[in-house]
Every structure is written in C-alpha cells, then in structure tokens.
Amino acid sequence: MDQQERIQAAAKFLLQAPPGEINDVLNDIREIISDDDALQAGVQSSLQEYNLEQFVTADIPGHDHQVIVSEAGRVEVAEGGEERFLDPRSKTTFAFDHLRLEASDPQPAEVDEDAEQTRSSLEASATTYLAAHFHDGVTSVFSVPSTSKKFIVQIVANKYNPTNFWSGRWRSEYRIDLESSKVEGKILVNVHYYEQGNVQLSTTHDTSFDIPPSVQSAPPKQAAEKIVALIENEEGKYQVSLNDGYHDMAEKTFKGLRRALPLTRQKLDWDRVLGYKLGAELSNSRGTLGGAQQGFKK
Incomplete structure (x- = not known):
C-alpha cells in the first residue's frame, strides 16, 4: 500500500x-x-x-x-x-x-427579521430544556432561508469519561414547519465502552409529530414553549426505550450469543450473570452504555 x-x-x-x-x-x-x-x-x-x-x-x-x-x-x-x-x-x-x-x-450577519421572533423564542425554550435535562448541552436554532415559517432546532451533549473507559454523544435535530404544522426529527446516540474490550453503540431514531392547532394561534413565546415540550416528550420516550433495550441486551441478547462452553471448558452460570463485569455494566442503566447515555440527560 x-x-x-x-x-x-x-x-x-x-x-x-x-x-x-x-x-x-x-x-x-x-x-x-x-x-x-x-x-x-x-x-x-x-x-x-x-x-x-x-x-x-x-x-x-x-x-x-x-x-x-x-x-x-x-x-x-x-x-x-x-x-x-x-x-x-x-x-x-x-x-x-x-x-x-x-x-x-x-x-x-443579516437575519430574517420576520422569522427572528419565533427563532429566538424557540432558542430560549430549547436552552431552558437543556439546562433542566442535559449535562453541558448546547443548542442552536436556525431559520431556514427564504421562509419565515421553517426552523431547525439542533441539540448536542457530550460526556467523556476516559478514567472509566467510556465516552458518548447525544445529538438530535428537529425540522419545524409551521406552514404544514409538522415536525420531523431524528435522535442519534453514540457510545464507546473500551475497558478490556471494545463495545460501541450507534443508533438513530426518526420521529415526527403534528403541531396542535392551538399552537398555531399562540404568540411566538408560548408556541415555542409548547413545541419544545413536544420535543421533550419525544426524547423522554426514546430514552426510556434505550434503557429497556439495555436490560434486554443483558438478559437475552448476550445469552443468545454465548458458546456452549467457554475456553475454560467450564459452564457459565448465566443465572449469576450480574456477577460478571460486562453483564453487570450492561444491566446497570447508569453504567457503561446506559450510564453514558444517562450521562447526557439529568
């Protein structure tokens, strides 16, 4: 080469x-x-x-x-x-x-003054949401050029813990269309756990929801608060589903991947899997992959 x-x-x-x-x-x-x-x-x-x-x-x-x-x-x-x-x-x-x-x-920079009140209201509400639920999160809210009715809300939170051999990142993006009363979003989570091994999680979750008619008629500040509350609800549900997935991974997936006999030629007692380090870490929602993801949100 x-x-x-x-x-x-x-x-x-x-x-x-x-x-x-x-x-x-x-x-x-x-x-x-x-x-x-x-x-x-x-x-x-x-x-x-x-x-x-x-x-x-x-x-x-x-x-x-x-x-x-x-x-x-x-x-x-x-x-x-x-x-x-x-x-x-x-x-x-x-x-x-x-x-x-x-x-x-x-x-x-020149900004679209027609969109700025709604954009800044979304930014203020998203910042409040981050302060309540994320550790060291950052949000930016952009108005889509050539329209005063479309916005992009982005969120990122990082958690690096090299002392305990893991790192993670939460990203989410929501495209808000006030004309069609629709929100299209995606959540991306990446976690790396590398103590005596190399385990990575990379997952993407797409979501969409309607903006209620009452939000359309509300002033920008109240409308932004309600839209961000809907985003908070979506992200909360996804976090719960991730935690459930970690539990199933430890209890079912890893058992299905095991060999009949380990290299020691002794059977592994799967009823005591929590006594083994990797199983314990994966089963604990505040450890390894779960802990990294939990580390993004308070």
Missing part, C-alpha cells in the same frame, strides 16, 4: 472515530503516515465531514456561548470563497478551523 492509499484509509478511519476520541485516532494515524503535511491535506475533507455530522461546538470570539457547527449553519459563499458558518444567537458569521476546532473572524 503506497502513501496515498494509506492516507485514504486514514480518512475513512477518522469518520468512524468514537465521541471525543478523534484526536487519539489522528495521533495514531500520524505514527503510520509519518508525514504531517500530507496527512493534513489528505484528511481535511474527512475532518470537515466528521465535524458537521457530529455537531461539534465552537466558542464565538467576543461572546460567552457556544454554537453548533453543522450543515444547517453553513453560509453560502462565492465560488472559491472562504467557508463560513452562522451563529444565529449573536447574529454573526465566522470562519472555522476543522483541525483546531476554533472559530475566528466574526462578522455581522
């Missing part, structure tokens, strides 16, 4: 990096490639793709909040121009370094 082929393989590895571990993957790849300039040039597009998909966050110079860097906030630029992203809260655009994860060069 020549150098270019190794760099292409490295770019694919980066896209599969677990939450909070992309620097570890990149450093391991550096040892293989041994050419930082070629590596940086070769994986730049993969870093960009990874960051946008994973909802990385950025500190905006001159402001005390973070914004989600994603496709929803990408600003159209002239061909050959610098890629920029929007922070709707501060009404600025900024350049973003996908390697260093740093925002720079903030500039004032």
Whole structure:
C-alpha cells in the first residue's frame, strides 16, 4: 500500500472515530503516515465531514456561548470563497478551523427579521430544556432561508469519561414547519465502552409529530414553549426505550450469543450473570452504555 492509499484509509478511519476520541485516532494515524503535511491535506475533507455530522461546538470570539457547527449553519459563499458558518444567537458569521476546532473572524450577519421572533423564542425554550435535562448541552436554532415559517432546532451533549473507559454523544435535530404544522426529527446516540474490550453503540431514531392547532394561534413565546415540550416528550420516550433495550441486551441478547462452553471448558452460570463485569455494566442503566447515555440527560 503506497502513501496515498494509506492516507485514504486514514480518512475513512477518522469518520468512524468514537465521541471525543478523534484526536487519539489522528495521533495514531500520524505514527503510520509519518508525514504531517500530507496527512493534513489528505484528511481535511474527512475532518470537515466528521465535524458537521457530529455537531461539534465552537466558542464565538467576543461572546460567552457556544454554537453548533453543522450543515444547517453553513453560509453560502462565492465560488472559491472562504467557508463560513452562522451563529444565529449573536447574529454573526465566522470562519472555522476543522483541525483546531476554533472559530475566528466574526462578522455581522443579516437575519430574517420576520422569522427572528419565533427563532429566538424557540432558542430560549430549547436552552431552558437543556439546562433542566442535559449535562453541558448546547443548542442552536436556525431559520431556514427564504421562509419565515421553517426552523431547525439542533441539540448536542457530550460526556467523556476516559478514567472509566467510556465516552458518548447525544445529538438530535428537529425540522419545524409551521406552514404544514409538522415536525420531523431524528435522535442519534453514540457510545464507546473500551475497558478490556471494545463495545460501541450507534443508533438513530426518526420521529415526527403534528403541531396542535392551538399552537398555531399562540404568540411566538408560548408556541415555542409548547413545541419544545413536544420535543421533550419525544426524547423522554426514546430514552426510556434505550434503557429497556439495555436490560434486554443483558438478559437475552448476550445469552443468545454465548458458546456452549467457554475456553475454560467450564459452564457459565448465566443465572449469576450480574456477577460478571460486562453483564453487570450492561444491566446497570447508569453504567457503561446506559450510564453514558444517562450521562447526557439529568
């Protein structure tokens, strides 16, 4: 395998990096490639793709909040121009370094004033929701260009616990259409548990629901509160279903995968599975995969 082929393989590895571990993957790849300039040039597009998909966050110079860097906030630029992203809260655009994860060069941005009252109300309600249910969560709310009736709410929460060998990320996105009274959403959860092994959870949940007629006639602040309450209900139900899944995984799935006899040639007492570390961790909704997911939400 020549150098270019190794760099292409490295770019694919980066896209599969677990939450909070992309620097570890990149450093391991550096040892293989041994050419930082070629590596940086070769994986730049993969870093960009990874960051946008994973909802990385950025500190905006001159402001005390973070914004989600994603496709929803990408600003159209002239061909050959610098890629920029929007922070709707501060009404600025900024350049973003996908390697260093740093925002720079903030500039004032024009916003759709017809949509701003509803957008800012959704943002305020989503921020309140995060403060009540998430640890270190970030939300950004974008209005869809060319319409004052469509909005995108994005949420991301990260929990890194390398001391106990796990990391996790909760992402969710909701596309709100006030014209059709519909909300289309998706929730993505990624968890990596790697103590004496390598167990990963990657799951996507699609959801949709109608906006009640009463919300349509409500003022922006009250309408936003009701829409976010519906989002809270959807995410709460999904968290419960995940916890139930962890329980079934320990009680049923892993038993179905067992060999007739382990390498010790002694039968495994599955009635005492909680005495074994992996089984105990997977059965405990606040341990390993369950604990990481629980760690996103209070």
